[in-house]
Amino acid sequence: xxxxxxxVVEQVHAVARRARVAARELALLxxxxxxxxxxxxxxxxxDATAAVVAANGEDIDRGQGNGLPANLVDxxxxxxxxxxxxxxxxxxxxxxPDPVGEVVRGSTLAxxxxxxxxxxxxxxxxxxxxxxxxxxxxxxxxxxxSGNAVILRGGSAAASTNAALVEVMRGGxxxxxxxxxxxxxxxxxxxxxxxxxxxxxxxxxxxxxRGGAGLIHTVVTESxxxxxxxxxxxxxxxxDASAETGMAVEIVxxxxxxxxxxxxxxxSLLVHxxxxxxxxxxxxxxFAAAGVTVHGDAEMQRYAEAAGAVHVPVTDEDDDTEFLxxxxxxxxxxxxxxxxxxxxxxxxxxxxxxxxxxxxAARRFTTEVDxxxxxxxxxxxxxxxxxxxxxxxxxxxxxxxxxRGPMALPELxxxxxxxxxxxxxx
Amino acid sequence: xxxxxxxVVEQVHAVARRARVAARELALLxxxxxxxxxxxxxxxxxDATAAVVAANGEDIDRGQGNGLPANLVDxxxxxxxxxxxxxxxxxxxxxxPDPVGEVVRGSTLAxxxxxxxxxxxxxxxxxxxxxxxxxxxxxxxxxxxSGNAVILRGGSAAASTNAALVEVMRGGxxxxxxxxxxxxxxxxxxxxxxxxxxxxxxxxxxxxxRGGAGLIHTVVTESxxxxxxxxxxxxxxxxDASAETGMAVEIVxxxxxxxxxxxxxxxSLLVHxxxxxxxxxxxxxxFAAAGVTVHGDAEMQRYAEAAGAVHVPVTDEDDDTEFLxxxxxxxxxxxxxxxxxxxxxxxxxxxxxxxxxxxxAARRFTTEVDxxxxxxxxxxxxxxxxxxxxxxxxxxxxxxxxxRGPMALPELxxxxxxxxxxxxxx
Numbered sequence: 001x002x003x004x005x006x007x008v009v010e011q012v013h014a015v016a017r018r019a020r021v022a023a024r025e026l027a028l029l030x031x032x033x034x035x036x037x038x039x040x041x042x043x044x045x046x047d048a049t050a051a052v053v054a055a056n057g058e059d060i061d062r063g064q065g066n067g068l069p070a071n072l073v074d075x076x077x078x079x080x081x082x083x084x085x086x087x088x089x090x091x092x093x094x095x096x097p098d099p100v101g102e103v104v105r106g107s108t109l110a111x112x113x114x115x116x117x118x119x120x121x122x123x124x125x126x127x128x129x130x131x132x133x134x135x136x137x138x139x140x141x142x143x144x145x146s147g148n149a150v151i152l153r154g155g156s157a158a159a160s161t162n163a164a165l166v167e168v169m170r171g172g173x174x175x176x177x178x179x180x181x182x183x184x185x186x187x188x189x190x191x192x193x194x195x196x197x198x199x200x201x202x203x204x205x206x207x208x209x210r211g212g213a214g215l216i217h218t219v220v221t222e223s224x225x226x227x228x229x230x231x232x233x234x235x236x237x238x239x240d241a242s243a244e245t246g247m248a249v250e251i252v253x254x255x256x257x258x259x260x261x262x263x264x265x266x267x268s269l270l271v272h273x274x275x276x277x278x279x280x281x282x283x284x285x286x287f288a289a290a291g292v293t294v295h296g297d298a299e300m301q302r303y304a305e306a307a308g309a310v311h312v313p314v315t316d317e318d319d320d321t322e323f324l325x326x327x328x329x330x331x332x333x334x335x336x337x338x339x340x341x342x343x344x345x346x347x348x349x350x351x352x353x354x355x356x357x358x359x360x361a362a363r364r365f366t367t368e369v370d371x372x373x374x375x376x377x378x379x380x381x382x383x384x385x386x387x388x389x390x391x392x393x394x395x396x397x398x399x400x401x402x403x404r405g406p407m408a409l410p411e412l413x414x415x416x417x418x419x420x421x422x423x424x425x426x
Numbered sequence: 427x428x429x430x431x432x433x434v435v436e437q438v439h440a441v442a443r444r445a446r447v448a449a450r451e452l453a454l455l456x457x458x459x460x461x462x463x464x465x466x467x468x469x470x471x472x473d474a475t476a477a478v479v480a481a482n483g484e485d486i487d488r489g490q491g492n493g494l495p496a497n498l499v500d501x502x503x504x505x506x507x508x509x510x511x512x513x514x515x516x517x518x519x520x521x522x523p524d525p526v527g528e529v530v531r532g533s534t535l536a537x538x539x540x541x542x543x544x545x546x547x548x549x550x551x552x553x554x555x556x557x558x559x560x561x562x563x564x565x566x567x568x569x570x571x572s573g574n575a576v577i578l579r580g581g582s583a584a585a586s587t588n589a590a591l592v593e594v595m596r597g598g599x600x601x602x603x604x605x606x607x608x609x610x611x612x613x614x615x616x617x618x619x620x621x622x623x624x625x626x627x628x629x630x631x632x633x634x635x636r637g638g639a640g641l642i643h644t645v646v647t648e649s650x651x652x653x654x655x656x657x658x659x660x661x662x663x664x665x666d667a668s669a670e671t672g673m674a675v676e677i678v679x680x681x682x683x684x685x686x687x688x689x690x691x692x693x694s695l696l697v698h699x700x701x702x703x704x705x706x707x708x709x710x711x712x713f714a715a716a717g718v719t720v721h722g723d724a725e726m727q728r729y730a731e732a733a734g735a736v737h738v739p740v741t742d743e744d745d746d747t748e749f750l751x752x753x754x755x756x757x758x759x760x761x762x763x764x765x766x767x768x769x770x771x772x773x774x775x776x777x778x779x780x781x782x783x784x785x786x787a788a789r790r791f792t793t794e795v796d797x798x799x800x801x802x803x804x805x806x807x808x809x810x811x812x813x814x815x816x817x818x819x820x821x822x823x824x825x826x827x828x829x830r831g832p833m834a835l836p837e838l839x840x841x842x843x844x845x846x847x848x849x850x851x852x
Contacts, residue, residue: 024770028793109815113804122826123796201646205826220627221650226827247849254851344450366844367454370549378539378847387852388843389535400548400631400840401652402828414826417814418792421804423673425680426813 004196008189012151012196015184016203019124019149022181026147027121029178031098034145037176038094041144044172045087045137045165052083055164056133063157071261076131076158086137086165089392093141096391099410100147114420119413121147123205126197127394128219130155130211136162140169140183142394146412151204153186153194155211163187198223205414208407210395213322228403228411230395233263233350234322235380238339238365240356241274247377248279248355253286255353255380261324263396264351264383268319269300269330270339276303276332284309293327300330319346336361340368347371349398351383372398372405430622434615438577438622441610442629445550445575448607452573453547455604457524460571463602464520467570470598471513471563471591478509481590482559489583497687502557502584512563512591515818519567522817525836526573540846545839547573549631552623553820554645556581556637562588566595566609568820572838577630579612579620581637589613624649631840634833636821639748654829654837656821659689659776660748661806664765664791666782667700673803674705674781679712681779681806687750689822690777690809694745695726695756696765702729702758710735719753726756745772762787766794773797775824777809798824798831 029037045052056078063073078086099119106116125148127139136154143150154162162185170180186193198207201224208228209219220229237255239248255266271280276299284307287294294304294311295318304311318329319342333339343352353375354365362376373383383405385393390408397403403411455463471478482504489499504512525545532542551574553565562578569576580588588611596606612619624633627650634654635645646655663681665674681692697706702725710733713720720730720737721744730737744755745768759765769778779801780791788802799809809831811819816834823829829837 024794024796027796107815109813113808115814117831120796224647226652226825228827244849250849250851258852362846366846368450370450370453370546371842373843373845375845376847377849378845379851381852382539382845382847382850383843387535388541389533399652401654404840405543405843414830416797417799417809417831419799419801419804419808420788420792421802421808423670423676423803424808425676425805426684426807 004192004199005189008192009196011189012186012193013200013203015151015186016124016197016200018181019151019184020203022179023121023123023147023149025179026144026149026182027100029147034098034147035094037173037178038090038141038144040176041141041169041172042087042090044168044175045090046084048164048168049080049083052078052161052164052168053080055160058160059158068157072131072157076133076161078133078161082134086134089134089138090141093145093392096145096409098145099413104415111424112421113424116418117415118418119410120416122412122414124149124151124203125412126151126153126204126207126225128153128194128197128207128209128211128215130215131157133158133161133165135210136165136185137169138392139394140166142392142409142412144182146409148412149182149184151184151186151197153197159187195222198225198227201225208395228395228397228401228407229399230397230407231263232322232348232398233265234268234320234346234348235264235266235351235353236268236270236343236347237266237353237355237380238270238343239272239275239279240336240339240354240358240361241272242358242361243275243279243355244357245278245282248275249282249286251353251355251377251379252283253290256287256292256328257290257326258379258381260326262381263322264380265324266353266380267321267323267328268346269328270333270342271330272336272339273332273334281307287328291326294330295327296330297332299332322348336364340365343369350396351375351380353378353380372396430618430625431615434618435622437615438612438619439626439629441577441612442550442623442626444607445577445610446629448605449547449549449573449575451605452570452575452608453526455573460524460573461520463599463604464516464567464570466602467567467595467598468513468516470594470601471516472510474590474594475506475509478504478587478590478594479506481586484586485584494583498557498583502559502587504559504587508560512560515560515564516567519571519818522571522835524571525839530841537850538847539850542844543841544844545836546842548838548840550575550577550629551838552577552579552630552633552651554579554620554623554633554635554637554641556641557583559584559587559591561636562591562611563595564818565820566592568818568835568838570608572835574838575608575610577610577612577623579623585613621648624651624653627651634821654821654823654833655825656823656833657689657776658748658774658824659691660694660746660772660774661690661692661777661779662694662696662769662773663692663779663781663806664696664769665698665701665705666762666765666780666784666787667698668783668787669701669705669781670783671704671708674701675708675712677779677781677803677805678709679716682713682718682754683716683752684805684807686752688807689748690806691750692779692806693747693749693754694772695754696759696768697756698762698765699758699760707733713754717752720756721753722756723758725758748774762790766791769795776822777801777806779804779806798822
C-alpha cells in the first residue's frame, strides 16, 4: 500500500472533524426535527430538479465520451422522474420510526443501580460507493434519520450529479437551521480521498462500501476504521427431492431471471437426483426462453440441450462466481448432505434457498447453512430491506459482526449504557 | 508491515480450517450438551490441578529468570486455588442462558412470508491476549457455550500454563465425544502466528484482542478479520456543583483507588468550581491516605498541597493518559459545559461518570457524553460484565460496532434470517 498524499489526508480529516461537530448536534435532535428536515430536503431536491438533471447531463456526456457501456450510463442517469423518486425516498425515511433513544434492555441491580441500554447514533459514517447517484440521497437521508453525519465518496463517473445533490441537501439543512456538515461529499482527491477516509480512525466511526467485489475487497483490507462488508451474493437455490414441481420451476426461474445484476439473484442451481427428471425439463425450458446460459455438469447439460438452452461445462471457478448476468452454475447432487456441503463450501454468506416439501430437510438446511438469510420455498430475490419491511436499506451485510442481512436504520446505530445510582461504590 | 513466514501462515490456516469443522458441529449442539461439556471440562481441570500448577511453575521460573516484575509474576501465577477458580468459572458459564437459537425479532409479510431473525454462533473466534492464564479457560468456556470454536493466542510468558490448560480441555472435549478442535492454542510461531490469525479472513470470523494499548493498536490496524477493540479506559469522574459532598468523595476515591490496574478505574477528575472548596479538601485527604499522585492544575495542586497529597503539574499528555496506577489528572472546570467538552475531547469511550444532585445536569451528561457507559452517582468500577449481571465477560468493547461495553455470551453470536414461504416469487 503506497502512502497517501498528505494534503488529501489533511483535507479529509478536516471534513471529518467538521462532521463530528455536526454529529454531536444531530444526536440531540428530536424525531420531529429530523423528519421536518427530511421533508425540507426532499422539497429542496424537487425544486432543484432542473439543476440536478443538468449536472447529470454533464456526467452522462463525459461517460459516453469515455465509452461507458450503455447499462452503466443507464445506472448513472437521473431524469426528472428519478430525481423526484430520490426526493420521495427521503419522505419515506421520514415516515420510518426513529431508532435513536430506543431502550434495548435494562435492569435494576441488587445494589439499586438502574441500567438501561439506549440506542444512540454511530457518529460519523463514511460511504464509499460507485455510480448510482440515488445512493447519495439515500445515505444522507438514512444518516440524518439515524442521527449520523455522513461522508460520501461516490464514483467519479457521477461527480457532477453528486456535487449538485449534496449542494442542494446542504443548502436545505442550512435553511432549516441545521449544520450543513451533517452531509459531506469527498469530491476531490481521487482514490487517496477514499483511502484517507477509511484510515481516519477516531474521526470516522464506520465505513460502508457499496459496489463491486474489487471496491469491497479494497475497503475491507485497507480500512482501519470498522467496516461492514456488503453485497457479494453467490446465492444458491437447492431443489430437494420432495420439491413441488411447479413451485421449484417458479422459484428457480424467478431467483435467476427476475433481475440479474443484483446481489440477491441466484447464481447456482443444485437439484437432488430424485427431482431432476421431474423438475429440470421445465426449468430448462424457462432458462431457454429467458436466454440463460447453463454452466452445467454432464447431466444438467443433457437437460439444457434437450430444452434448447445454451449450455457450457461447469468449472470449479463457476462454483464461486457471482455472474450478475444470465448465467448460472448448475449441478445435480446425490442428496441433501451433498447439497448442504456444496453450499457451505461456496456460499458468500448472502442468501441460500431450499425448495422442499419435507419439514426435516427444511429444518436441516436452515440450521446448517451459514448465511445472512436462509429461505425455504421462496425466491432469493426477497432478501432486501424494502421486501423485509424495513423501508430503505443502506446495504446488505454479508459479514457477521454488528449487522447481517439487509441493513436499515437500527443498523446505523450503536448503544450506550446509562447507569443511574445514588452513591453506589464497590 | 513485513511479510509473515509462509510456514506459519500455513500452520495457522490449518488450525483455522480444523476449527471451522468443529464450529459447524458446535453450532448444532443443544444447551444440555454444551452445559454437560462445560462441567466435564471443569472437572478435568480440577483433576489436572497438579499438572497445571507444575506447568505454571515453569512459566514463573522462566519469568523470574528474565526479570519479570513481581506484579506480572503475580498475574501469571496459578496456584491450586486459582486453578479451582478457573474451573468454577466454567461451571458458572454453564449456568448462564444459551444465547444460540434466541429469536431476536420476526414478522409475517403481506405476501405470507414468515421471517425470523435467529441468534447463531459467529463460527471461529480468535483471542489474542497477554499473560493472564485464566483468560485461556474463560475464552474456551464462553466460546463453547456460544457455539464458537476458539483459537487462542496467549502471551509467551504463559506458554507452558496455556499449553497444559488447553491440553486438558481438548482431552475433556474428546472424552465427551466432542471435537477437540473446538479449542485451539497457537503455541508456536511467535508474533507471526498472531499476525497470521488476524489476517485469516474467511477462515476466522472475529478477533478479540485483550491486553495493553500496544497489543490492541497492532491488532486493530493490522487485522483484516473483523475486530472488536477492547479495554482502553481513560475514565473521568466529574463532580458537579450540586454534588452531595460525602457521595462525591466516596465515588471519586473508589473510582480511583479500588483497583488501579483495571480499565474501569478513574484516570481523570473534573470538579465544578462551585463544588471545589466543599469537596476537594476531603477528596485530597483520601488521595493522600491512599498514596495517589495528583497531576493537577494550579487550583487542584493547592488543595493537594493543603491535604499533604503528592502533586505535580498536569500536562496535556496527562489528559489523555490511562495511568493504570495511583495517578490521576485533575482539573477544576468552570461549568457543566466545560466538563462535557473536556470529556468529549479526551474520552476513550469506555466509562464516564457524573456526581450530581441536579436532574438537568445528569440528563445532559448522559445524553451528550459518547461512551460505552455513562454513570450518574456511581463508581466507574461498575462497568463490568459480572457487575452488570451478565456473568463472565470476554472483554469490554470501546468501539461502536457490534458490541459496546461489557461483552458476554450474546456478543459472541451473530444472527441469521430464516424466511419460510410456500412458493413466493417476485
